[in-house]
Structures are given as structure tokens and as C-alpha cells.
Amino acid sequence: MNKPEREATVRQLMERTPPQVPPELYADVLRRGGRMLRRRRAARRLMWLLLWSAVVAFTVWALMAHPWVEPPSETTPPLTGW
Template sequence: MNGPERKEDEVRRMMDGPHPAVPAGLGRLAAEQGARLLRRRRALHRMLLVLLVAAVIAFTAWATVAEPWTVPPSDTTPPLEGW
């Protein structure tokens, strides 16, 4: 008997044997945990969305005040040549 067949036979013996008893409140506890995880995930997504909106608003306000698309004024005058 090779490796995969031996493993398959072992799994079949485990499945054919007596099944362990399941705790009475396991389904309820699993549902509560799933609901808790879902609430946390939704809260995290909302927080990230609010953070993204705040970053967009802050960037827009900065760009409106600083006007980074304009050329800054020259600090020195160009040299006079040809006079």
C-alpha cells in the first residue's frame, strides 16, 4: 500500500469511528462570534472611508491655498546682456 492509499484508509477509519459530542451552545457561540467579526470589519471599513475623505478634503484645502501648479516668482533678475 502506497502513501496516498494508506492516508485515505486512515481517514476512512477516523470517519467511521464514533463522532465526538458537540457542545450544546456551539452554534449560538459561532453565530455571535461571526456577528462580532462582521461588526468590527464594517467599523474598520467605515473608519478607513472617513479617513480617506478627510485626507481628500485636507489635500484639496492645501492645494487651494498653496496653488502648487503655479510657477514660483523668480528671486533674482536675469542678467542684462547686449546693452
């Protein structure tokens, strides 16, 4: 099939009237779309809640553990009595 034949076939397909959609399909699509939006919204809220919880947990840990402070050396005893 060469290019002109393909173009003619596509034109014939485009000129046809679109098929009729069953009326009960519209209600089904609305129901599924609404459910999909609710699930996405719930998932997004859950992800924000998890992110917020992780930030709070990290902040509390950092304030309690002080990871930026160098731990004292335990290999050499302190020099006293000099």
C-alpha cells in the first residue's frame, strides 16, 4: 500500500459518521471517572501525609540525636594530671 492509497483510506475513515454511543455508557463513564478522581485525590493526600510525617520524624530525630555534633573519641583516654 503506497502513500496515496493510505491517504485515501484515511479520508474514507474520517468521512464516515462516528458510531453511536450507547446511552447507558455515559453514566458508567461518569461513575468510573468520579471514582478514579476520588482515588487519585486520596492517594495524593496520603502521599502528602506520609511526606509530612517523614519530615516531622526526621526533625524530631535530628533534635534528639544531634547528628551534626562529632561524637567523643573513645580510642584514647583523656590526659589528666599534667
